Amino acid sequence: MKLATRILFAAIATTTAMMAGGGAWAQAYPTKPITLVVAYPAGGDTDVLARLLAEKLSARLRQSVVVENRTGAAGTIGSAYVAKSAPDGYTLLVAPNTVAIAPLVLKNGTGASYDVRNDFTPIAQLGVQSLFVVVNKGTGITKLPELVTRAKAGTVQTYATPGNGSPMHILGEMFNKAAGVNIAQVPYRGSAPAVVDVLGGQVPMTYSTLGAVTQYVATGAIVPLAVADMKRSPFAPNVPTLAELGYKDVEVGAWQALMAPKGLPPELVKTLNTHVNDILKMPDVGGAHGNHRHHARWRRARYAGQADCIGLDALRQDRQGVRHPGRLTD
Incomplete structure (x- = not known):
């Protein structure tokens, strides 16, 4: 069986490569608060990362960015909520690799109501641990x-x-x-x-x-x-x-990614991807750490067949x- 995370990372790379120049919509975005959904309780790795990202994005976008915890069913409840939201850039998912794996291992009748390969727009990889x-x-x-x-x-x-x-x-x-x-x-x-x-x-x-x-x-x-x-x-x-x-x-490793519902306009993907990658380069975030960059590249190469x-x-x-x-x- 092919690992769904391989497809997700390929989608992140492809989406980033295909992004065109920003349009008028992207220039106006955001005009209201943005919600980062975390499918796990407060205090965990993904939640901490989401709150740091929200703080940095809020400062860069000059708009409120809030974290909302929607927990349960191995993270599939919060993930499904985002998958069914409007693809307008105002409801995003900060997701660990469980978003791709959990739907495959939940027993019959309790599976996730989303397809990670078809129901999301990948924006950026946030970290590898x-x-x-x-x-x-x-x-x-x-x-x-x-x-x-x-x-x-x-x-x-x-x-x-x-x-x-x-x-x-x-x-x-x-x-x-x-x-x-x-x-x-x-x-x-x-x-x-x-x-x-x-x-x-x-x-x-x-x-x-x-x-x-x-x-x-x-x-x-x-x-x-x-x-x-x-x-x-x-x-x-x-x-x-x-x-x-x-x-x-x-x-085995853990990763986190920023995702949106399927259909997010390419200009908004570009806007968010640019901001997120700039944030990851900030020294206080840790994205510029040489050891981390090397480790992340090596981890991605290893993870596909796990x-x-x-x-x-x-x-x-x-x-x-x-x-x-x-x-x-x-």
């Missing part, structure tokens, strides 16, 4: 082999994710398969509540971006065991990669209770 294997310090685990041993012994039984079909969910299933363990997913409505329960000890571990847990790693409340990259993160150089630890094919490594069909079976009956819930 590494995922880390992290545990609550109360587990006493400090090394990945200890986690595997504990999981096989049945003392580590669950991991938290931001929801079904998230990159963290895919990583969890890939690691289960590679390590020969059966750690069950506990899906939440976003990364923020997932991290909260790991901090509280309700769930012993999660797969997370570094940004979502940085403050807790700094205090020692959460312990990073490995990064799911083929290279160490420049932001956590002391954390080994899963490849270094023997799991060479377990590599779903086939475990098979999205396998994840659909998981949702239907074939592999782990009764494990996953909405």
Whole structure:
């Protein structure tokens, strides 16, 4: 099965390349507040990114830009809302890669009411992030082999994710398969509540971006065991990669993109794309960081074939209770 995210990134590149010069509509835009929809609760990575983007866009466009959280159903509720909105540039989606994956893994009858390939206009890629294997310090685990041993012994039984079909969910299933363990997913409505329960000890571990847990790693409340990259993160150089630890094919990343409903006029795509890319170059945003640019290019090249490594069909079976009956819930 082809990965939907490959199509989305190709669409972003194609849309940007085909954009013509701005017209009168683009010159007048915006004439009213713009809403950035986030399909997850406040406090998570995508929400934080959206609020930073809203602040910067508001200053550049001289118009109010607000963030609206529309949560539920692995992010598909908020995504569907934007897909069905008017393509006028006033309702946009700040979306993680879950927007492309979740519709493929939700069980029959609860699938998303949108097609990521046909119902959106891609505007710009916002960021690419590494995922880390992290545990609550109360587990006493400090090394990945200890986690595997504990999981096989049945003392580590669950991991938290931001929801079904998230990159963290895919990583969890890939690691289960590679390590020969059966750690069950506990899906939440976003990364923020997932991290909260790991901090509280309700769930012993999660797969997370570094940004979502940085403050807790700094205090020692959460312990990073490995990064799911083929290279160490420049932001956590002391954390080994899963490849270094023997799991060479377990590599998953997270990305975010700005999207609009299908049919957004090319001149508005150009206007928004230009502003967003200028914002990403700002030092306080981090878009100009050389290591990040290199890492992002490398990540995009690696990401295209990840779903086939475990098979999205396998994840659909998981949702239907074939592999782990009764494990996953909405």
